Structure formats: structure tokens, C-alpha cells
Amino acid sequence: MFWDKSIRNYPGRIPLKIQHMRTNYGPSVFHSRPTIVMTLDLERWSEVASTSVPYFAQKLVNVFPGLAEHTCSKGYDGGFVQRLQSGTYLAHIIEHMALELSTLSGIGVTYGKTRYAGRSGSYEVITRFKNECGMQECLRSAVQIALNLLEKKEIVLSEYIERIRNETSRTALGTTSAALLDAVRTRNIPYRFIGDGSLLQIGYGCKSKRLQTAVTEKTNLISADLAQDKDLTKKILEQNFLPVPLGFIATKEEEIVANLHDLTPPYVVKPLDGNHGRGVCLNLNSLEEVVEAFHFAQGMSEAVIVEEMCAGSDYRILVLDGKLIAAAERKPPSVIGDGEKTLSQLIDILNSNPARGSGHDNILSKIEVDHIIENHLKKLNISLSDVIEKGRVVKLRENANLSSGGTASDVTDMVHPEVVALCERAARIVGLDICGIDLIHKDITLPASAGAKIIEVNAGPGIRMHIAPSEGKGRPVAEMILEKVMPSPETGRIPIVTVTGTNGKTTTVRLIHKIISLNRKNVGLTTTDGIWIGKEKIYKGDTTGPRSAQAVLADPSVEFAVLEVARGGILRSGLGYDWSDVAVVTNISEDHIGQDGIEDMDDLVWIKSLTAERVRIGGTLVLNADDERVLAIRERPRVVEQMLNIFLFAMEKNNAHFISHIEKGGRGCCIENDWLVYYDGLRTQHILRLKEIPVTLGGKALFNVANVLAAAAACISSKISMEQLRDGLKGFKSTEENLGRFNVYKVRDSYVILDYGHNAEAFHSVGNYLNELKGYRKKVIMSLPGDRPDELIKKCAIHVSNFCEEIYFRDDLDLRGRQYLEVPQLCLEALAESGAYSQASIISQTPASVYKVIDQLKAGEILVIFYDTLAEILPTILDYDPQPVDFIPDVYTRSEDILGSYYKPTITAQPEKRTNAHSF
Structure with a gap:
């Protein structure tokens, strides 16, 4: 039997381990709400079905009877058990175990998904979460229980559930924070927690605010410190003729x-x-x-x-921005005897109330028998083991704080006007925007002069007694606090434009950033090259993931956000925002196949469609009408649900999809007779000639023409004026504002082009441009990412060979798991197999090898360098004092300058040591 064989092969613990867990705090390809992704290494269990392990299914259901109610993909109760009995796999089983543990522990998560993670034995188990740490414990426990079942060990389920509950309780939001968060969600205000506590940022950029429980950005630090010092508070109140003990x-x-x-x-x-x-x-x-x-x-x-000690009842008054908004009478915890149960038993019954929790995580707090209660009972001559006579009320302590187990009754509508004035004045004197005043008074309905005394003033007061009092009407104080922080109808949002696709993303976002910045808006930008806040580059690196987006959206100076969103960030961590106003999809072509579980083009479309699905209702989705896969995104159910405005762009007006869209009253941009033209239904507006837009290289660089179309569409959708759009497109200098993206330099009487092309479509686009240039000899230095499949690497090499006479293959600085020179050798093999006519050789990955090729350039030659790391290659080019140019002449006529012998490189790992960059 398989069971016996597996135990024999694994004398110790059976291999099954958690590789890592990550949290998607924003929308992801798995769910629109936050999710936890646990990556499992099942090793030899990856292909073992539940039916292959005798009795496993029955043992599992015995431990988790609730699994019988799981519908799974069947869509009806018992569907998952049917899958168990017919054969399903361990990662999927662990997913359902984790969900059932969340139900049993009170978390109540029902969404889960299991996905192949891209390599043998590796799977991702994805679940939603309400409490992050609690759900992580559910997942860990599910793995541990699965191991114990496979090893035939006893399962004490209650121990796991207790551990999950403890972790959930330990990390749960307090009642005040939870109420404020509910109010934020109701108003559809974007939010994120900063750190592991309750510090909450609501809104984006210049519209953002911060809250921590009942402390706001307006809370004065001196006033908060003053309230913390109870003696100093008394003195300042007394100095201002306010009654204190x-x-x-x-x-x-x-x-x-x-x-x-x-x-x-x-x-x-x-x-x-x-x-x-x-x-x-x-x-x-x-x-x-x-x-x-x-x-x-x-x-x-x-x-x-x-x-x-002041005589009277204990009241908590809540003052917001100088106005009393809620009042509660607090009562100490007490029990009523029944003549049968001991005091200890009566306390246990009181604590069993579901409304009571540990600390501040519920409406009421559980009563803990501490030193104060023990001393109080000693005064009453009562012990915990005493049976309390029927009807006798035993007050368990003198103070009435809710955190000590007390209860509260709402008295907001009963407060005497004199008491209202007293409390509002006290809040003004201390200087707190949100102020909790502890008041002792004979009766709240009596004037303050009847004996009211202020015993404490509190910064960051708890609001649970006002939200859900034990008696009386709850008050919407969380909503009132939020209204003061962010008045309606403000939602804390700034305009957000996102750009995704396979190629052209960086150039497109840089164009958008340039155009929108012209009206003096402070625009935050994320790209593969770094993060900009306005004109300042605050971070260098590939910053196309959610963390970078959140950094831009958290900056209080940012008025507009332009975010490049790449496949890797989407798949690994989701989005760093909830909704955008405009989303652009440039194109989708073959790239990253075989990485991160991406098996085909449909997977790429699935990933990149997320940005389209997260455009706000009534927002704009900009799509490339020349790309069928991109165009199909508009038919996806979640896109249709959002009722989006579709804006198409096309290289030519005669695109059938574009024509149909325009005839139906849609908007779009296209190229007509070398003009960039905007269509609003059948109404047209000519924007600029292509030759006036430097980045298009006189209209010859078609890939940048497409990027200009995408950027123009995004800016028009963002209500940017035509005048500003024209100025931005005319003023965009590629070598200054689009560094590393098809930058053209003149070096002596030859040209050097620097580009980040790293996939077949990008190489094809560059090739189309170079093929239009006649009379030049074309050379290429290129490297390719080692994490691509062999066939894709070979395909790229062949693409490049179609538009150049000489190719120099080199390694990326990061080999990404490959052996040294393995990728260049694959490229040579591809050219040999295809019969390509280009001369090809291998050079080292050192800058010296690039220097040598540039040194050998002759008049009328064009060298294209497809780089891996800009910081490594750019200084090499700049060492030649190159002249940035906006175009290359269509025809090189002095063909005699490029005749004669050429430097023929050989396959080498270490080129000659270069001593002088300018000796020819």
C-alpha cells in the first residue's frame, strides 16, 4: 500500500514544508480583497491523490466534520468530500482544512484557492483573511495537522483552535479602531495600516490623513502630554476655575x-x-x-x-472639536446572587457573555480577579467561594472603567446645559480635538453647580461605551470623528493613472508624468527605473510593485499619481491601490512564459487584466486596438460590471475595431497622414504632426508612436487640455526624460542606440525601425534574462539577426540561475540552426568589451545596445561625449565610408584590457 511505502521511505518526518507566506494587502489576481499566499513544497507528495492513502479521507472528515458542508468546485454541500473520495491533492486539502479551522476558531473565512507555483512540488494556497495573524495560524495549523494525519498521529483539534483564537485576539483591532475602520470602509475611503499596530492612513497623497484610535492629525502633542500628566491637568483646570477634587x-x-x-x-x-x-x-x-x-x-x-474621592455617579463625556457629542454613565461590574452559585461561578457566568472579550477587543471586557477586586471583597467580608444569597447585588470593584469589566448606559440626551458647557470648556482649556472627560456628579441632569467634579481628562478616549452601551441608544461617534477628519463628500482620493503591458510601459508613464506636471501639479511616478515625487527622484531601482505605489500614494505632497504596474508585482503582491481613474494596457506579447507559474499567453492576459478590473465605476480604460488580446479585456465580466468608458488607440484609423468603436460614439486616438488625431465619436481634433514629437524620431519609431498614442489617451481621459498635451509631447526629450528607452546618440560619424529591449516583440519593433534606415551597417550588443525558457531565448536571438549584420552576445550581470556564457551559447546555437546570415560572437559581460566594440565603429554604422543594467552601460557610452539626436537620416549615402575590413570579434570570455576610450 502507498501509505506503508511512504512511511518506509521517510523514517523521520514526512517531507511537507511551508516555503514562505506573503500577504497581498490590496487587490490581486486571486481576490479583490486582501489575501494570504502560502507557498508549499510538497516534494514527493505533490502527485499523490487522497485516494492513494488508505483511510486518509475518512480520518480527515472525522477530525473536521464540517468539511461535509464545503461546496468546493461542485457548488453544493458535500462537494469537497466527493472530491476527496474521487481523488484530490494535498495542497487543495490543506486549503480546505485552513478554511474550516477559520470557521471553528470564529474567524469565518470562506474563500480559498490552490494554484501550481511554477515548479514541481510547489503550490500556492491562497485564502482571504479578516485577521492576518489568525489566518496565518490557520494555514500553519492545517499543514501541521496534515503531517500528523499522514504520520497516523493523534490530533487534539481543540489545542489548534485555542492557539488560533489566542493569536487572533492578540492582534485584533480594538473596538475604537475597528469602529473607525468600518466608518472609513462605508465611505469608500482608501486606507492602509502603517506598521503592525492601529495607525491608519486614510486617503491618498495630498488628500491623506492619519488616525490612531481616537487620535488624529489635529491632536495637539502638548495637549496630549498634558492630559497624560493627571496632576498638571488638574492644575490647569483649577487655574481656570473648573471643579476638581x-x-x-x-x-x-x-x-x-x-x-x-x-x-x-x-x-x-x-x-x-x-x-x-x-x-x-x-x-x-x-x-x-x-x-x-x-x-x-x-x-x-x-x-x-x-x-x-468625590461622591456621585461616574460619567464619561466625549467632546469633539469643542462640542459634546456623547455621554455615558459608567457602572462598576457586579453580580446578582441566586442562592446556589459561588461568587466565582457568578463571575464566570458574567464572563461567558459573548459581548465580553479580552482587553478592548469586544464591546465589554471580561472581569479579571486582581488585587483591587480581592481588597474590595475583603472590605465586604466576602470571598470568591461564598455562595451569594438570592437577589443580593455584589459590586466587584469601585471603579467603573469598561476595561475593568464595567458597563455603560447612554445619557447623551440627559446632560444638563451647565454640564455641557463645563465639559466643552474643559476640552478647550486642555486643547484636545477629541477629549474624554471623566466626571463625577450626583446626577447628570442637575446643573454643574450641584457638585460636579472633573476627575480626569483623556486624550485618545475609547469610544466603545458610546457605540454600543449596555443600556440606551448607541451613538455614531466613529462616523462623527471621521466626518471631522475628512468632511463628506470627500473620499480622500487623488487621480491615479496606471499603465501595464509587455512593452512601452516606462516610456508611456514618463510621457504622462511630463504632460500632467506642466500644470504645476506635483505628480508621483513609479517606473522600472525608480520613483519620482515631482521632479525629485527619491529611489532608484525597479519600482513597479505595490510597495512603490504605496510610497507615492502615502506622500502628502502628491496631487496626481502615475503608476507603472508590472507583471511580477501584480502576481507576487497584488496592487498597491484599490481603484484607479484611468488604466492603460499597452500590449500583451510573449514574455515571462515559464516563470512564476505562467504557462501560456492566457495567464499573462489574466494577470495584466487586473489593472483594468480595478478601474473605478465610470472610469476610463485605455486599450490598444491593434492587439487582439488587449482588446478582449473590455469583454471581461469584471470590466463590464464597472461600466467603464473605453478609449481605444490605433496606429491607423482603418483598424476595424477602432472604426466600429468611433462610429458608436466612442473615443480614441489614431495616426492619420502623420498626424496624431483625437476622435470623440465622429468629431475629430488634430493634435500634432509626428515630426513635432521628438520621441517618435520623425514618426519612424513606431513603437514610440504607439506609446505617444497611449499617453495622449490617458491624458485626455484625465481631462488634460489639448494645449498642455501638445506642450508636453513637444517638450519630451528622450535622452533626458526617458533615459534608457531607445536613446539615440551620435558618436563620431556613427550612431549608438541604447534600449531596454528584452523580449521578442521589443526586438521586432526595434528591427522594424532599423529596417527603414538604408545604407547603414547595423550591429547589436545584446544580453537576455537567464530565467526565460531556452526556446524563448533562441527566438529572441533569431529576431535580432533579421535586422543586423553583426551580433555580440553577452551575459546579463545577473545570470538568474544559468551558467556563465550559457545564454550566449544558446543564442549562437539558434543562429546556426536557423541559418542566419549575421556574424555572431560572444563577448564578456564587462564594460571593457562594450568599449572595444564602440572603438571599432566606422562611419555609417549603427550599434544597438540592448542592456541589462543601465547604471553599468550608460557611463560607457557617455565616456565618448555622444551627441543626443532626435532622428537618424533615412538613407546613408556615403557607402564608401563603411566599406573595407571590419573588426571580427571572436568568442571570448575576457576581451583585451582597454586603456583609452578615445584612441581609434
Whole structure:
């Protein structure tokens, strides 16, 4: 049997391991909401079906009876069990185990997906999450349980569930943060958490704000510090004739002995800078009790406040921007005896209420029997083991903080106008925008002069007692706080344009950035070359993933965002934003096949379509009408649901899809008689001649013509004026503002072209341009990424051989798993197999090899360098003091200058050492 064979082959633990977990905080190809992706290495279990392991399916269902309700792909209850019985695979099983664990532990996630991860034995298990750490624990536990089942070990499911619940509780948002987050979501305001706590950024760029519980950007730091120092708060209130209890500060026991006689009992002892009622002891009547409470409070703060205890009820008043918005009466936790149960049992019953949780993670807090409760019960002459007579109410502690187990009743509509004025003035004096005032008063309906005393002023007050009081009406205080931070109908959004595709993305986003920046907007930009905030490049590198997008959208100076979005970032981490206003898809061609589980062109379309699916309702989707795969994106169900405005661009007006779209009243851009033309239905507007747009090289660089069309479409869709569009296109200098993307330099009497082409379509596009230039001898230096399949590498080499006389193959600096010179050798083989006429050789990856080829250039020659790393190759070219040019003449007539003998390179790993770049 397979089971016995597997155990025999694996005497220790059976191979099955988690390679890594990652979190997609934004939309991804898997789900529109955040997901966790766990990558598993199943090793020899990857092709083993559930039916191959005797009794496995039955053991699994015995441990998880709830799996019988999983529908799976069948779409009905029991569908997953049917899959188990007919044969399914371990990664898929672990997915369902994790989902069931989330149900049993109270998380309640139901979405999961399993996907092949691109290499044998490697799979991705994807689930949604409500609590990130809790769901990660579900996934880890599912793997552990699967191992134990395979090894025939006993499963104690309750232990796993308890661990998941503990992790969920430990990392859950508090009630205040959760309520604010719900309010943000209801308003459709974009958000993200900063760090692992509750610091929340809402909105994007210059519209963004930050919140942390009930603390906002408007919360004054001095005022917050003042509120933390309870004695200083008392002094400033007292100086302004606001009623506070008498008291003093003590740091030593001797100070209590010396000063206590000035106060009238009962007394209160509390930490100077405490919160949530921690370390507070009330209703103390003797020096001994005060001294004991003093030492207890010093566990939280070296300095301790001792003051007279005020008689009356305990109220919490919430003041927002100087106005009272909610009030609650707080009551200490208590139990009612039934004549049968002990006090301890009654407390357990109280804590079993689902509304009670640990700390602040629920509406009420569980009651913990601590030093304060024990001392209080001692005064009442009651022990936890005593049976409480029927009907007797036992108050468990004096203080009424919710964090200590207290309850609250809403009294907002009952507050006397004098008390309202008192509290609002106190908030103004302390200077807090959101202020929680603790008030002791005989009755909140009485005027303040009847004995009201302010005992504390709190910054960042909890709001759960106002949201969901034990009695009375809940108040929408989270919504009111959010309204003050970001008044309706503001949603905190700035315009976002995204660009994806196989080729042309970087040039397109740079063009858009240039054009939009002309109206003095501060535009954030992400590209494969780095991040820009306005004109400042803040980071260098390939920055086309979600982290880079989030950096732009988090900058409070950014008024407009232009984001290049690449396949790798989408697949590995999703998007760094929720919705865009305009999305551009330039083209989709063969690239990255065989990487990250991408098996064919349909996979590429699936990945790149995500940006189209995440355009806001009524936004604009810009598509290349010359690319059938791109055009098909407009028919995808999620795109149709968004009711998007479709904007097409085409190289020629006679494109049938373009004509049909325009005739139906659609918008688009195309080229007519060397003019860039805008169509709005049948109405036309001529924008510029191609020869006026430098990046098109006189209209000959068709790939850049396509990029200009895409950029113009995005800018028109962003309501940029035609005048600004023209100025931006005419003023865009390739070698200055599009560095590394088909930059043309004149070196002596020859030309050097620098480009980032790295796939067959890019090489084909460059070839089309070069084939239009007559009389020149064309050379190419090229390298290719080693993580491409052999056939794709060979295909690229053949493409290049079709438009040049000489090719110099070299390695990328990063071999990406290949052996040294392995890729260049594959390229040579491809040319030999295809019968290509180009001379071909291998040079080293050092700059010296490039210098040597440039040194050998003769008049009338064109050298194209397809580079891997711009920082490595650009200094080599600049060393020749090249002249940037906007075009190359169509015909080179002095053919005699390029006749004669040529440098014929040989296959070598180390070229001659170069000593002088300018010796010819």
C-alpha cells in the first residue's frame, strides 16, 4: 500500500514544508480583497491523490466534520468530500482544512484557492483573511495537522483552535479602531495600516490623513502630554476655575504620611500617568489602605496621585472639536446572587457573555480577579467561594472603567446645559480635538453647580461605551470623528493613472508624468527605473510593485499619481491601490512564459487584466486596438460590471475595431497622414504632426508612436487640455526624460542606440525601425534574462539577426540561475540552426568589451545596445561625449565610408584590457 511505502521511505518526518507566506494587502489576481499566499513544497507528495492513502479521507472528515458542508468546485454541500473520495491533492486539502479551522476558531473565512507555483512540488494556497495573524495560524495549523494525519498521529483539534483564537485576539483591532475602520470602509475611503499596530492612513497623497484610535492629525502633542500628566491637568483646570477634587502627588510613603491629614476621606489613589483604570484604588478610608494602594499604583508609575474621592455617579463625556457629542454613565461590574452559585461561578457566568472579550477587543471586557477586586471583597467580608444569597447585588470593584469589566448606559440626551458647557470648556482649556472627560456628579441632569467634579481628562478616549452601551441608544461617534477628519463628500482620493503591458510601459508613464506636471501639479511616478515625487527622484531601482505605489500614494505632497504596474508585482503582491481613474494596457506579447507559474499567453492576459478590473465605476480604460488580446479585456465580466468608458488607440484609423468603436460614439486616438488625431465619436481634433514629437524620431519609431498614442489617451481621459498635451509631447526629450528607452546618440560619424529591449516583440519593433534606415551597417550588443525558457531565448536571438549584420552576445550581470556564457551559447546555437546570415560572437559581460566594440565603429554604422543594467552601460557610452539626436537620416549615402575590413570579434570570455576610450 502507498501509505506503508511512504512511511518506509521517510523514517523521520514526512517531507511537507511551508516555503514562505506573503500577504497581498490590496487587490490581486486571486481576490479583490486582501489575501494570504502560502507557498508549499510538497516534494514527493505533490502527485499523490487522497485516494492513494488508505483511510486518509475518512480520518480527515472525522477530525473536521464540517468539511461535509464545503461546496468546493461542485457548488453544493458535500462537494469537497466527493472530491476527496474521487481523488484530490494535498495542497487543495490543506486549503480546505485552513478554511474550516477559520470557521471553528470564529474567524469565518470562506474563500480559498490552490494554484501550481511554477515548479514541481510547489503550490500556492491562497485564502482571504479578516485577521492576518489568525489566518496565518490557520494555514500553519492545517499543514501541521496534515503531517500528523499522514504520520497516523493523534490530533487534539481543540489545542489548534485555542492557539488560533489566542493569536487572533492578540492582534485584533480594538473596538475604537475597528469602529473607525468600518466608518472609513462605508465611505469608500482608501486606507492602509502603517506598521503592525492601529495607525491608519486614510486617503491618498495630498488628500491623506492619519488616525490612531481616537487620535488624529489635529491632536495637539502638548495637549496630549498634558492630559497624560493627571496632576498638571488638574492644575490647569483649577487655574481656570473648573471643579476638581483636592489632592497631592507622592513619590515616597513619607509624603503620604505628611499630607494625608489635609484631605477628607474616603480617598482615591491612582498612577500619575496611568490609563484604563489600571492601578486605581477607590474608597480608601485609612492611612494603611492608602499606603498599600500607593505601593500598588507605583507598579504603573513612580509618581502617584492621592486625592479626595468625590461622591456621585461616574460619567464619561466625549467632546469633539469643542462640542459634546456623547455621554455615558459608567457602572462598576457586579453580580446578582441566586442562592446556589459561588461568587466565582457568578463571575464566570458574567464572563461567558459573548459581548465580553479580552482587553478592548469586544464591546465589554471580561472581569479579571486582581488585587483591587480581592481588597474590595475583603472590605465586604466576602470571598470568591461564598455562595451569594438570592437577589443580593455584589459590586466587584469601585471603579467603573469598561476595561475593568464595567458597563455603560447612554445619557447623551440627559446632560444638563451647565454640564455641557463645563465639559466643552474643559476640552478647550486642555486643547484636545477629541477629549474624554471623566466626571463625577450626583446626577447628570442637575446643573454643574450641584457638585460636579472633573476627575480626569483623556486624550485618545475609547469610544466603545458610546457605540454600543449596555443600556440606551448607541451613538455614531466613529462616523462623527471621521466626518471631522475628512468632511463628506470627500473620499480622500487623488487621480491615479496606471499603465501595464509587455512593452512601452516606462516610456508611456514618463510621457504622462511630463504632460500632467506642466500644470504645476506635483505628480508621483513609479517606473522600472525608480520613483519620482515631482521632479525629485527619491529611489532608484525597479519600482513597479505595490510597495512603490504605496510610497507615492502615502506622500502628502502628491496631487496626481502615475503608476507603472508590472507583471511580477501584480502576481507576487497584488496592487498597491484599490481603484484607479484611468488604466492603460499597452500590449500583451510573449514574455515571462515559464516563470512564476505562467504557462501560456492566457495567464499573462489574466494577470495584466487586473489593472483594468480595478478601474473605478465610470472610469476610463485605455486599450490598444491593434492587439487582439488587449482588446478582449473590455469583454471581461469584471470590466463590464464597472461600466467603464473605453478609449481605444490605433496606429491607423482603418483598424476595424477602432472604426466600429468611433462610429458608436466612442473615443480614441489614431495616426492619420502623420498626424496624431483625437476622435470623440465622429468629431475629430488634430493634435500634432509626428515630426513635432521628438520621441517618435520623425514618426519612424513606431513603437514610440504607439506609446505617444497611449499617453495622449490617458491624458485626455484625465481631462488634460489639448494645449498642455501638445506642450508636453513637444517638450519630451528622450535622452533626458526617458533615459534608457531607445536613446539615440551620435558618436563620431556613427550612431549608438541604447534600449531596454528584452523580449521578442521589443526586438521586432526595434528591427522594424532599423529596417527603414538604408545604407547603414547595423550591429547589436545584446544580453537576455537567464530565467526565460531556452526556446524563448533562441527566438529572441533569431529576431535580432533579421535586422543586423553583426551580433555580440553577452551575459546579463545577473545570470538568474544559468551558467556563465550559457545564454550566449544558446543564442549562437539558434543562429546556426536557423541559418542566419549575421556574424555572431560572444563577448564578456564587462564594460571593457562594450568599449572595444564602440572603438571599432566606422562611419555609417549603427550599434544597438540592448542592456541589462543601465547604471553599468550608460557611463560607457557617455565616456565618448555622444551627441543626443532626435532622428537618424533615412538613407546613408556615403557607402564608401563603411566599406573595407571590419573588426571580427571572436568568442571570448575576457576581451583585451582597454586603456583609452578615445584612441581609434
